[in-house]
Amino acid sequence: MEGNPPITAQEANIRDVIANRAADLLADLKTFVDTPTGPGAADGLRSLRGVMRSRLEKLGATCEELPGDPKPAWLESKPSSAPPPPTLIARRTSIGDDAANRILLSGHLDTVHDPASAFRHLTLSSDGKKATGPGCVDMKGGLVIALHALEVLHSLGVPVRWSFILNSDEETGSFHSDRALRNAATSHDVGLALEPAMPDGGLVVERPGSGQFMIECHGRAAHVGRDFANGVSAVNLLAERVLRVARIPRPTMGIVANVGPLEGSVATNVVPDHARAWGNMRYPTTPDAEYLKSSIQALATSVNSMPRANVEMVFNRPAKPLTPQVERLALLARSCAEALGQRLPFGKTGGVCDGNNLQAAGLPTIDTLGVRGGGLHTPQEWIEIPSLVERCQLLALLLCRLSKGA
Numbered sequence: 001m002e003g004n005p006p007i008t009a010q011e012a013n014i015r016d017v018i019a020n021r022a023a024d025l026l027a028d029l030k031t032f033v034d035t036p037t038g039p040g041a042a043d044g045l046r047s048l049r050g051v052m053r054s055r056l057e058k059l060g061a062t063c064e065e066l067p068g069d070p071k072p073a074w075l076e077s078k079p080s081s082a083p084p085p086p087t088l089i090a091r092r093t094s095i096g097d098d099a100a101n102r103i104l105l106s107g108h109l110d111t112v113h114d115p116a117s118a119f120r121h122l123t124l125s126s127d128g129k130k131a132t133g134p135g136c137v138d139m140k141g142g143l144v145i146a147l148h149a150l151e152v153l154h155s156l157g158v159p160v161r162w163s164f165i166l167n168s169d170e171e172t173g174s175f176h177s178d179r180a181l182r183n184a185a186t187s188h189d190v191g192l193a194l195e196p197a198m199p200d201g202g203l204v205v206e207r208p209g210s211g212q213f214m215i216e217c218h219g220r221a222a223h224v225g226r227d228f229a230n231g232v233s234a235v236n237l238l239a240e241r242v243l244r245v246a247r248i249p250r251p252t253m254g255i256v257a258n259v260g261p262l263e264g265s266v267a268t269n270v271v272p273d274h275a276r277a278w279g280n281m282r283y284p285t286t287p288d289a290e291y292l293k294s295s296i297q298a299l300a301t302s303v304n305s306m307p308r309a310n311v312e313m314v315f316n317r318p319a320k321p322l323t324p325q326v327e328r329l330a331l332l333a334r335s336c337a338e339a340l341g342q343r344l345p346f347g348k349t350g351g352v353c354d355g356n357n358l359q360a361a362g363l364p365t366i367d368t369l370g371v372r373g374g375g376l377h378t379p380q381e382w383i384e385i386p387s388l389v390e391r392c393q394l395l396a397l398l399l400c401r402l403s404k405g406a
Helices: 010-018 022-033 044-056 136-155 178-185 225-230 232-247 286-297 324-339 354-360 386-403
Strands: 060-066 087-092 104-107 128-130 161-169 190-192 202-205 209-218 254-265 276-284 301-303 306-317 346-348 382-384
Touching: 010 136, 010 386, 022 044, 022 136, 022 386, 044 060, 044 087, 087 286, 104 136, 104 178, 104 354, 104 386, 136 161, 136 382, 136 386, 161 178, 178 354, 190 209, 190 354, 202 324, 209 232, 209 286, 225 382, 232 254, 232 276, 232 306, 254 286, 254 382, 276 286, 286 306, 301 382, 324 386
Parallel strands: 104 161, 104 190, 202 346
Antiparallel strands: 060 087, 087 161, 128 382, 209 276, 209 306, 254 276, 301 306
């Protein structure tokens, strides 16, 4: 690519060593994908966490498992009785150069895929250019390239001050790991999260914030046939509020409020006295979050001291704007891509991730350094196999240049 920044002999060596690891990258991807880490897969999460810990310790990292925090009980219809999963953090920050950037890599072990479903294994296409499998791109491919990038840099004696934080609840909002993420952010200079790249291989430089809410309505139970007039339907009260939520969004401004799961009566011949609905909010700025907060809170009412509706809310992912520090980091990543003959366009997305949490804690973060693919969160999730090598090279080169104070 004409006009690319020059690549040094050391960087060319890093590039070539990673290219020779193509088969190992794919083998690790298969192992990771074939280890179920979807909802309820505590054993799979424990196994994959152990694999990551073992390999990071071989690089000289000191590892610690931080206990997870409980999340608000109202977030789920039937709260889990399982203990919160721990967050693994591996630290290798003592390399003799206190001036080097302290880099925090961030990844998640969990996926959205049901471990009992038929979509359980990595399957290669006939031409070997693509593969499908649960979490192959979101984000087990990202975990694999990060692991190999660190291993190659270590084997070549490239000094990098890094930590690697790995949680197990990103797909459900990182409620258990939020405190660990934010604490880690405060002791680093740069954040690199391994979410999958945009469809064109691009880097997301701006994300909205996200919040969750629940509307709970109370009525008066009655027999439908004998005493219908004395009943107060909580379902009807909830339906009226759901329709009010539908008037809140301002999509052209990036302000979204969506109602998802609903819970009401268990029988058609009983006026229901209780009903609930859960929803999600997205917003680009703090004032927009305040607008959503006041709009949702207005749905709570009481009649004659009896609560007819109450609301719970939490804004768990603050908005992630494009700051000057993030832009500088993104431009450095682009220069690394161009040195490798790759393209790295910039873009925005409506999705959220742990990069939101890290940046909200003050850490400039870019968060789509993972592999290319598509079909995220579906039984068609797929990965471009060549992106394992290409994105591993990009990440390793970025780590190398950051370690030199770039």
